[in-house]
Amino acid sequence: MAAAAARPLVAVDWGTSSLRGALFAPDGRVLEEQSFERGILTVERGGFATVFEACFDRWMRPPGSFCLISGMAGSQQGWREAPYCPCPAGQPDVAARLTWIEPGRIALVPGLSCEHGGVPDVMRGEETQVFGALQLLGLNDGLLVLPGTHSKWVRVRAGRIENFATFMTGEFYALLRQHSILARTLPADDAEPDDDAFAQGVARALQGPGLLHSAFSTRTLSLFNRMAGPALASYLSGLVIGEELRAQPLDAGSEVIVIGAPALTRRYALALPQRGLRARCLGPEATWCGLRALANTLHQDAP
Amino acid sequence: MAAAAARPLVAVDWGTSSLRGALFAPDGRVLEEQSFERGILTVERGGFATVFEACFDRWMRPPGSFCLISGMAGSQQGWREAPYCPCPAGQPDVAARLTWIEPGRIALVPGLSCEHGGVPDVMRGEETQVFGALQLLGLNDGLLVLPGTHSKWVRVRAGRIENFATFMTGEFYALLRQHSILARTLPADDAEPDDDAFAQGVARALQGPGLLHSAFSTRTLSLFNRMAGPALASYLSGLVIGEELRAQPLDAGSEVIVIGAPALTRRYALALPQRGLRARCLGPEATWCGLRALANTLHQDAP
16 A cells, blocks of 8 residues: 555545535645535435446546545445444544445545434534544634534534534525425525524524524514515524524633535624624535545554 | 394304304304315415305305304405404404404404514414303413414413414424425324323423424434334424423413314323423314304494
8 A cells, every 4th residue: 555645535525415526636735626416315225336436436546546435425325334433533533433445445434423311413524524624723622513404513622522413404494494384475585695684583583482483473574564575584594593503502702613605604603693602614625624634644543 | 133142153263274164053052063175275366255155155044144254264365354453452352353244244353463572473263262262161361372383372361362472383393294304214194192202302302402403313313223113203293392382481380271183282281291381171162162252242342
């Protein structure tokens, strides 16, 4: 096997709805990036190797190339199940529990699991983004949030993920937006975000009436002509994100690192100060940094 | 116009998805009941009179017959808009604000509105059930809940509805059950309710993590084979109803009157004691009693 520093890395983030890859030079620069509409939901059972080759064959051809894959590709519905690594877990713990598709060449990064009072929680892919973010920011401790369909709130101490919690925030928003009675009140397309209406939604949620009650106000504010159209969609977004912030113990004054696409991290940067917290935003490039850092750990220790 | 005591009453509950009627004898007995799949969503704009005649012409034929209609028929999407009556409101307030379709013959009962910190809330139809329940139970004060797609919690003092709050409990359950990622984990049909799993869901919700977080446990408990199939659906129902109970200030030890179909009131009778409350259940016949009581009020005062 080639020496660690000399091996080209193919970093892959294979999620439910998308497949993205980055080719690293041995010196750590990203040479090229690709993205495909081949999330795991589009891949038949047994078809993962074929899709992988079709997408990344050129990158994997040079001798010594190897690939780390994070995300839902390691789930029961993915290429192969990579069993969850229990928390607390640092990067070395994850590196020691890779599931190798081809030994020394292609590996799946395991997700993490933790327990809250007898109830399990899980993540797949976000652990890699967290390790990347810590590296990018030069941090060993912190509270991070990865907003999305299922937002993950992650507590890191001494470089290890101590525990985390999932909030189905993005999915609830989409359900209410598309399938609930509120859909009739809201415009078909999300227009420009209305920051004032968003802030009103966050403020209402932080008063603590719970989403089952507060969501109905999207309807009544419209019924009484106190808010309309695009503002209502932003208000609902504020209600849901505000509820995510209300529902957990958070120390006032502390900093939260928000990782994700700018359109989404921006909303958290607006909402967090309403809960007395400071936001620091980071783009999704944390994934590449995380996979690269994991590869480096790996070459120091294994196989 | 015939004397109050001598007029036959046609009591109608015209909701979003169903149309039900009861014919009262002048002495107050229910002579006959009918129900039609003609909720307001099935009726074209301008078509309400035709549907009403097709359904209730025979009952309305005797001279002096008159009809009171409660529910969504009085909404913007209904027969005609019956403007909301603001809280606090008692039965005489509602009787004074009927919207007459045919003066002295057919009237729409207005819904109620109230305000919580600048945010309006509304109900249509439930006010009639509440007045009926108070009459049936001989009460002037109490806390009542009418569970359903949109549960209404109603506070009554001195015979008047002081305020109320809507919780989109039934709708959230249906959204999660049918359209969310959890749908994949749950059986297609609701089987026998599993009371233990339901109680676990309520208990989990009462710990206070919020529904955005707790709902995800439906997925992880399944993923870790700690709960399966029908039990998961009951657990999710417990999470949602438990969240409804968690999210509001309720005095321990007090009694809550639960009005609705037995399959649903039963769940609240199971959940309320977990929150330290006593449940007293009443069937949906409260509607007929409420419309009858309203008719009596009317004949004393108007028109």
